[in-house]
Amino acid sequence: MKVPRRQFLHLAVTASTLPISSRFAIAQSYPTRPVHLLEGFGAGGAPDVVARLIGQSLSARLGQSFVIENRSGATGNIATEAVVRASPDGYTLLLVSAGNAINATMFNLSFDVIRDIAPIAGIVRVPLVMEVHPSIAARSVAEFIAYAKANPGKVNMASAGIGSLPHVAGEMFKTMAGVDLFHVPYRGAQVFPALLSGEAQVYFGPLLSSIEYVRAGSFRALAVTTMARSPILPDVPALGETLPGYEASAWYGIGGPKRTPEEVIEKLNKEVNLSIADPKLQARLATLGGTALGGSPADFAKLISDEVKKWSRVVVAANMKRE
Numbered sequence: 001m002k003v004p005r006r007q008f009l010h011l012a013v014t015a016s017t018l019p020i021s022s023r024f025a026i027a028q029s030y031p032t033r034p035v036h037l038l039e040g041f042g043a044g045g046a047p048d049v050v051a052r053l054i055g056q057s058l059s060a061r062l063g064q065s066f067v068i069e070n071r072s073g074a075t076g077n078i079a080t081e082a083v084v085r086a087s088p089d090g091y092t093l094l095l096v097s098a099g100n101a102i103n104a105t106m107f108n109l110s111f112d113v114i115r116d117i118a119p120i121a122g123i124v125r126v127p128l129v130m131e132v133h134p135s136i137a138a139r140s141v142a143e144f145i146a147y148a149k150a151n152p153g154k155v156n157m158a159s160a161g162i163g164s165l166p167h168v169a170g171e172m173f174k175t176m177a178g179v180d181l182f183h184v185p186y187r188g189a190q191v192f193p194a195l196l197s198g199e200a201q202v203y204f205g206p207l208l209s210s211i212e213y214v215r216a217g218s219f220r221a222l223a224v225t226t227m228a229r230s231p232i233l234p235d236v237p238a239l240g241e242t243l244p245g246y247e248a249s250a251w252y253g254i255g256g257p258k259r260t261p262e263e264v265i266e267k268l269n270k271e272v273n274l275s276i277a278d279p280k281l282q283a284r285l286a287t288l289g290g291t292a293l294g295g296s297p298a299d300f301a302k303l304i305s306d307e308v309k310k311w312s313r314v315v316v317a318a319n320m321k322r323e
Helices: 005-029 046-062 074-084 098-106 141-150 165-177 188-197 207-215 262-277 279-286 297-317
Strands: 035-039 066-070 092-097 117-132 156-159 182-185 202-206 220-224 249-257
Touching: 035 046, 035 074, 046 066, 046 092, 046 117, 046 207, 046 249, 046 262, 046 279, 074 092, 074 098, 074 117, 074 249, 092 098, 092 117, 098 165, 098 249, 098 297, 117 141, 117 165, 117 207, 117 262, 117 297, 141 220, 156 165, 156 188, 165 182, 165 202, 165 297, 188 202, 188 207, 202 207, 207 220, 249 262, 249 297, 262 279, 262 297
Parallel strands: 035 066, 035 092, 156 182, 156 202
Antiparallel strands: 092 249, 117 202, 117 220, 117 249
16 A cells, blocks of 8 residues: 555654654653662772762652662672673663773773763762871971882882772872882781781872871871862872872762663763752762762763773883782
């Protein structure tokens, strides 16, 4: 049976607009069920705190639960791979972190964080603290560099494991400062006992876990590692004030599987930005020493790409190998 031309054109136009209207409807109604936000470093740490803060805000704003799932293991790769393999519908998301940027070079992965994770929005950037045991007489970064140069290979630099953020931050410092520090990797909670005993003398530690030791005088904070000083430690200089261009930080944002609908990404991006603009959430993030990121999905994509390139250079130059 022949279809009249006018009727054919009407059917064709209707068919072509169905996907658009359908996607619009999905975005308007999203989410209609709980959303799972995976973070790969376990309960209690800064990633978990950030995930729960943003999850609570998004739950309140969107009227659906954002369930935080701690999928620790392989320095975040287990959680990332789970999201990469998830349905791209906006209901399984990833707390993306600096660890993902480091892992891109440290591991032979079955996925590519730039290719396989759709960036949605940055949340917060948090400095590390360059902290030393009181047995090190240095009271500034410049004095520490002079001490390290006078004692090559004799200062033990602790890390939370090969390829961890504290490790790569320390390796970048060694290169830029021209010093020889002896790297000693520890497992998780073993770092601080080693520092307290003086077995290790310097650590580029996460601010959240380091701040109370610094305040108690157990360690001396020489610098924070972000470009600007931290409001939590306003009297502690930024490391870049001594080594121009130095920057190393923990940062967190949200991503989803590739091919997540653009409309869902845009909706989530808008809600994340509104969340971190809320003074109450900003105050909570400030307790971590963090500053809000925000911005567009393209802004977050650039951050991830820039960090992958930066840490790739450090990992290759230091010849880092997973044990």
